[in-house]
Amino acid sequence: VINDPEAAAKQYNIPRFSSEAMDVINDPEVDAVWICSPSSFHAEQIKAAAANGKHVFCEKPLATDLGETVEAINACNEAGVKLMTGLQRRFDFNFQRVQEAIAQKEVGQAIQIKLCSRDPAPPPSSYVKGGGGIFADMAVHDLDMSRFLAGTDPIDILAVGSLHFDKSIASYEGSEKYDTASCLVRY
Numbered sequence: 001v002i003n004d005p006e007a008a009a010k011q012y013n014i015p016r017f018s019s020e021a022m023d024v025i026n027d028p029e030v031d032a033v034w035i036c037s038p039s040s041f042h043a044e045q046i047k048a049a050a051a052n053g054k055h056v057f058c059e060k061p062l063a064t065d066l067g068e069t070v071e072a073i074n075a076c077n078e079a080g081v082k083l084m085t086g087l088q089r090r091f092d093f094n095f096q097r098v099q100e101a102i103a104q105k106e107v108g109q110a111i112q113i114k115l116c117s118r119d120p121a122p123p124p125s126s127y128v129k130g131g132g133g134i135f136a137d138m139a140v141h142d143l144d145m146s147r148f149l150a151g152t153d154p155i156d157i158l159a160v161g162s163l164h165f166d167k168s169i170a171s172y173e174g175s176e177k178y179d180t181a182s183c184l185v186r187y
Helices: 004-012 021-025 038-052 067-078 095-105 133-150
Strands: 033-037 056-061 083-086 158-161 178-187
Touching: 021 038, 033 038, 038 056, 038 083, 067 083, 067 158, 095 133, 133 158, 133 178
Parallel strands: 033 056, 056 083
Antiparallel strands: 158 178
């Protein structure tokens, strides 16, 4: 965490810096942007970057609902800019090796892929609010990895959420009120 951006810019000899996303997005000298703001701003910033001809690397999720996600993707396609989502597990050597073993039939036919993820503690409720909930923020990694390992798109997904640990999010809307998720995916 950088608490003093001016000091950091001086330390690393960075001549210009800003705490405003639009300063970077609108800068004609910038070719690409990395969007790592709170999730509720992602779609808006992706669309602005695309409108300014910037390639985009965006932390997941691209947006907090499906409609915004589609709009953000379409904006990049229409602008002819590249869009990549930060789903880093695909680049992890161990996951790549498992995918290779499945693809090369070193382990026989895969009939089940079981993934489990846990954080050491629930995120702060202020992080959860407006972020899309456990499916968009955490389960997305396992869903992406199952798709990567299966080598195809899912046919059906059954997703169930529940609240077991962080009662401070119980009044939130939609999947933001869950701290536990289970998904079954059929390929």
